[in-house]
Amino acid sequence: MDYSTCMLCNPYEKPAQHVIFENKTCVYIQKESEQIVLEGSGLIIPKAHKQDVFSLSEQEWKDSRDLLLKAKKHLEEKHFPDGYSVGWNTGEAGGQSIPHAHLHVIPRFKDEPYAGRGIRYWIKQFENKREVLK
Template sequence: MTLPEQSRFHPLDPTRIVYEDPESIAFYDAFPVSPGHTLVVSKEVTVSIFDLDDVHLASLWQAVDKVRDLLRQKYNPDGFNIGINDGPTAGQTIPHGHIHVIPRYKGDTPDPRGGVRWIFPEKARYW
């Protein structure tokens, strides 16, 4: 079993799996914004990752660290965005908390300064 049936990510195509341990699983995003864009989820299904107990939350962040290393080796990116959309207002569309690990490459956007601040374009620029 990779994910419980109540997960909106179930069933999961096994060819998309990047990493798995007893508590977490990581797989390529179905709609990637960059090569290697991966989602890391707990096998404990909660709407928000912040509803996880301490053990599962720690395991999830350890999985993020391992996935980042795997993606660095495979894709050789120049940086990463690590992100969580927590709640519908924040853009969460799947009710199973997850963390995006997004490899970034020089030239993938004209000016990457500000990173996630560009959610609010009128407030992004602070330099």
């Protein structure tokens, strides 16, 4: 892969993408385009290109947790969320559209139309049931 074209490998080079916090191995960013619907949402991204969450080093796990806690404090002071949806999408079938590991941190609010519907809500619908091949 050409890492120079990976949209998450170069977080400082995207003008509409703001690094809020960083530590030794990871950054926490917020993208302007996401703020319209997902107010306060952000991503925790390893600085080194890692394909998915299963490729993270022990230090990247620790640093991801560190940034998650900092992001939570920041979001609570700025947006006052009622809850959070936090998750990794891995692989195409798992919803990963960018082949660089990233943790979604999404503040949730009681007054949003889909309040109470978490990460599993959409995939546990009966319409998503697989046909068993015999």
